Amino acid sequence: MRRGQKCVFFPLLAIALCLCIANVDAGITLQPPVKLKWHYYRQHTTCTYAEEFVRHQVELFWKADRSITAKLLRLLYSDCFVTGCDASILLDGPDSEKTAPQNWGLGGFVAIDKIKEVLEIRCPGVVSCADILNLATRDAVHLAGGPAYPVFTGRRDGVSSKASTVDLPSPSISGGEALAYFKSRGLDVLDLGTLLGAHSMGRTHCRYILDRLYNFNNTGRPDPSMNKAFADQMRKQCPQRTKKGQSDPLVFLNPESSSKYTLTESFYKRVLSYQSVLGVDQQLLFSNDTLQITQEFAGGFEYLRRSLALSMSRMGNINVLTGNAGEIRRNCRYINDGKTQ
Numbered sequence: 001m002r003r004g005q006k007c008v009f010f011p012l013l014a015i016a017l018c019l020c021i022a023n024v025d026a027g028i029t030l031q032p033p034v035k036l037k038w039h040y041y042r043q044h045t046t047c048t049y050a051e052e053f054v055r056h057q058v059e060l061f062w063k064a065d066r067s068i069t070a071k072l073l074r075l076l077y078s079d080c081f082v083t084g085c086d087a088s089i090l091l092d093g094p095d096s097e098k099t100a101p102q103n104w105g106l107g108g109f110v111a112i113d114k115i116k117e118v119l120e121i122r123c124p125g126v127v128s129c130a131d132i133l134n135l136a137t138r139d140a141v142h143l144a145g146g147p148a149y150p151v152f153t154g155r156r157d158g159v160s161s162k163a164s165t166v167d168l169p170s171p172s173i174s175g176g177e178a179l180a181y182f183k184s185r186g187l188d189v190l191d192l193g194t195l196l197g198a199h200s201m202g203r204t205h206c207r208y209i210l211d212r213l214y215n216f217n218n219t220g221r222p223d224p225s226m227n228k229a230f231a232d233q234m235r236k237q238c239p240q241r242t243k244k245g246q247s248d249p250l251v252f253l254n255p256e257s258s259s260k261y262t263l264t265e266s267f268y269k270r271v272l273s274y275q276s277v278l279g280v281d282q283q284l285l286f287s288n289d290t291l292q293i294t295q296e297f298a299g300g301f302e303y304l305r306r307s308l309a310l311s312m313s314r315m316g317n318i319n320v321l322t323g324n325a326g327e328i329r330r331n332c333r334y335i336n337d338g339k340t341q
Helices: 040-044 050-064 068-080 109-122 129-143 175-183 189-200 210-214 228-237 266-272 279-286 288-298 301-315
Strands: 008-010 015-017 203-205 250-252
Touching: 040 050, 050 068, 050 109, 050 129, 068 109, 068 129, 068 189, 068 301, 109 129, 129 301, 175 189, 175 279, 189 266, 189 279, 189 288, 189 301, 210 228, 266 279, 266 288, 279 288, 288 301
Parallel strands: none
Antiparallel strands: 203 250
C-alpha cells in the first residue's frame, strides 16, 4: 500500500499522514504482529501515571542539556535495530552490546537510570526499561520540535546482551545497503528516509567521515558528491589522522541545528545541496524514491513531522517482547538475578 496518495486517517496511530509522496511504496501502519497496547500502563496496570512520570524527568534533563534528544534517538536505534526493542543495549557487562565498536560514544544512560529509579519508587516492578527508552525518546523528540507521536507500550526487557549480535552498519554504506538493512528489520524506504532525519541534530566523531574527506573508496581524494566548499570546511574541523593517539574531534551532523538541537527540515535541504556530513545521508539523493522523499521533506517540516510519527512507532515495534517473555528489570543495567549476560 502506498503512503501519500491522498489524505488518510489512521485510527491505530491517531495521526493523519497527508504526504504527497505519490510513487513511494511504503507501509501505512505498524508492521504485524502488533503486540503492544495504547496506554498500556494506564489501562492495564497500577502505574496509571507512568508516562507522566517519564515525561517530567525528560523535561528536567532536556532543560539542563538539550543534547539528550540526540543521545536518546541514537540509543533507541542501537537497541531496536539489533535484537529488537528489548532494552538489551542498556545492560552492563564486559561483552554487552554497549561494548561493541559500533556503539562507541553512546549516551543517555544516566537519564534512563534516573527515570527507572523514579518509577521503581512510584510503582516497583511494573514499567519496563524498554518502554522507558521508547517513551523518553518520544518526549525528548517532542521537546526538540518533533511530533508528540503515540508510543504503544507493554514491552518487556531482554535478559541477554552480546557485543557479537551488534551488526549496525557503517555510516559510509551505500543507499542500497542501507535500504536492505532497514528491510531486514521490517521497515521500508520511507522509514529509511524519515529516520535518517534524526541526523538533523547531534554530533559525530571525525573518524566516521575521514574517508569522505580524504580517501573516498580508496581513491586518495574526497567524496566527489560532497560540496567542495563544505568539504574544505569539514577538513579544517577534522584534520587527517597521521599518528597514533591523535585527537578525534566531534562535529555537528547538521551545522544549522548545531547546539540548538532542534528537529527541522534543514537536514534535507543540506542533503539536496550536497552538504551532508555522513555518507549514508548523502546517499538519499541517489535513488528516485529517496530523492523524492528528501525533496518532499525539504519543502516543509510538517511532512517530516507526520512521517516521523509513524516511522518512530514502526521502529519501536521491532521484535518486542511481551506476555511472559523476558522480564521487568528492577535496574536497567542488570537482569534481575543480578548477573550480567
